Amino acid sequence: MNEAYTLIRGAGLKLTPRRREMVALFLHTQKPLSPLEVQDHLKLHFRQCGLPGVYRNLETLADCGVLFRVVGFARERSYALCCRPVQEHHHHHHIICSSCGKVGQVDQCGYHEGMMIEGFRLVSHVVQLSGICDSCVSKEKEGFS
Amino acid sequence: MNEAYTLIRGAGLKLTPRRREMVALFLHTQKPLSPLEVQDHLKLHFRQCGLPGVYRNLETLADCGVLFRVVGFARERSYALCCRPVQEHHHHHHIICSSCGKVGQVDQCGYHEGMMIEGFRLVSHVVQLSGICDSCVSKEKEGFS
DNA sequence: CTGCGTGCAAAGTATTTGCAAACCG
DNA sequence: CGGTTTGCAAATACTTTGCACGCAG
Numbered sequence A, B: 001m002n003e004a005y006t007l008i009r010g011a012g013l014k015l016t017p018r019r020r021e022m023v024a025l026f027l028h029t030q031k032p033l034s035p036l037e038v039q040d041h042l043k044l045h046f047r048q049c050g051l052p053g054v055y056r057n058l059e060t061l062a063d064c065g066v067l068f069r070v071v072g073f074a075r076e077r078s079y080a081l082c083c084r085p086v087q088e089h090h091h092h093h094h095i096i097c098s099s100c101g102k103v104g105q106v107d108q109c110g111y112h113e114g115m116m117i118e119g120f121r122l123v124s125h126v127v128q129l130s131g132i133c134d135s136c137v138s139k140e141k142e143g144f145s
Numbered sequence C: 001c002t003g004c005g006t007g008c009a010a011a012g013t014a015t016t017t018g019c020a021a022a023c024c025g
Numbered sequence D: 001c002g003g004t005t006t007g008c009a010a011a012t013a014c015t016t017t018g019c020a021c022g023c024a025g
Helices: A003-010 A017-029 A035-043 A051-063 A134-142 B003-010 B017-029 B035-043 B051-063 B134-142
Strands: A067-070 A078-081 A093-097 A103-106 A120-133 B067-070 B078-081 B093-097 B103-106 B120-133
Touching: A003 A017, A017 A035, A017 A051, A017 A078, A035 A051, A051 A067, A051 A078, A067 A093, A093 B120, A103 A120, A120 A134, A120 B093, B003 B017, B017 B035, B017 B051, B017 B078, B035 B051, B051 B067, B051 B078, B103 B120, B120 B134
Parallel strands: A093 A120, B093 B120
Antiparallel strands: A067 A078, A093 A103, A120 B120, B067 B078, B093 B103
16 A cells, blocks of 8 residues: 555655654554554654654644544544545545544535535535444444343 | 523533623624633633633533534634524534634534444534635625725 | 754643632522 | 532643754655
């Protein structure tokens, strides 16, 4: 999955070991991670690894479309891999499994820039869904004692 | 507009001067405010007014449905008055004018608990819209020099 | 080689906690 | 009156900045 690499290079950014490892982590984990969690993982691979650098890279990767910023009201931020990053300008949202954190992509949302809603001209919108994924539903059923 | 008062009392909470003033502020401002902004306003009315108390009351008022928590990725949180609080369990979302901060209510969103999306069973969802309200659109046009 | 990327130290800012005093109902 | 609410101090936690060194291209 070097789509991410394409995006990074395409944005004129360097493909450093740190960034490769971050992409690999998100690709492997498939769920939202906080800066601290990312750092914890990186520490296993690099002797030195500062949190500020992690923050900077997360922002960088979000800017170039590899990651997306999980919105919420909580104090701690988190990021997740943006599925299908190749279709750069394709409008979509994400659904996150509240049990295992798996991220899915939702293409339909019914909103588009410029539409009129309640006397407002829509400029942007945030949609974030939370649900239970198939495999967690199955687990739930099994767990029925 | 003592709908808010009803909600507060209904939740078994006390209707203190502080809370009355907070409700009045949001009612009058009609836009999202950060804890600090709320405190700044309260200081005009009360000699003493700690920020921790403001945080606590904002959370309290959000919990009982008077306010809603504005979601986003930013570091600073903010709250706004939840319009039509009376229809307690009526599902709706908000649209915020990016120019003046005015808040509108959106009743339709196409999502409902339990629906299936992309292999997930939807449990909850966040929808927040940002747009330009009628009056700001008009202003824009006038400003056309 | 050149400028982006990174580490580290330190600062900055938002939010939370604990407890005693005040007050609503 | 009793439990909720509040102020204050201080602690926490998260995030950002600045600068020197290192490495990708």
